[in-house]
Amino acid sequence: MTTLTHNNYTSVTTPHNEVTVDAHDGLFTRFLNWADGQERYRFGWLAAALATHGCALTPLTLFAIILSGNIMALWVVALACMGATLVTNLAAMPTKITIPVFLASIVIDLAVIISCICAGFDITGTYI
Numbered sequence: 001m002t003t004l005t006h007n008n009y010t011s012v013t014t015p016h017n018e019v020t021v022d023a024h025d026g027l028f029t030r031f032l033n034w035a036d037g038q039e040r041y042r043f044g045w046l047a048a049a050l051a052t053h054g055c056a057l058t059p060l061t062l063f064a065i066i067l068s069g070n071i072m073a074l075w076v077v078a079l080a081c082m083g084a085t086l087v088t089n090l091a092a093m094p095t096k097i098t099i100p101v102f103l104a105s106i107v108i109d110l111a112v113i114i115s116c117i118c119a120g121f122d123i124t125g126t127y128i
Helices: 027-067 072-090 095-119
Strands: none
Touching (some): 027 072
């Protein structure tokens, strides 16, 4: 004689766009999960990234580099940061990639500006 058992498993599922947070996740993992949840706002992030870099941060960074003596390595770093943000957004990468690249490039641009301030500004660097 066999015994029949019916296992009543109930599964809890979350919608695809809802982000679940585990108490044991690290800060970086939670940030990536949040960035992945920002996918529906990708065009807003694209506009913010391009406007912030193209209209404000990169010109300010380049102006600081020019005033501090036109150090070529800082030019490369500043333009690479703008290029990285531009390429990741125009390549339609997911927000899990574009948001960290955007924030990292802001930090790098601010570090370049701070290093230019530490080097000192000199108006003669703008003379031809």
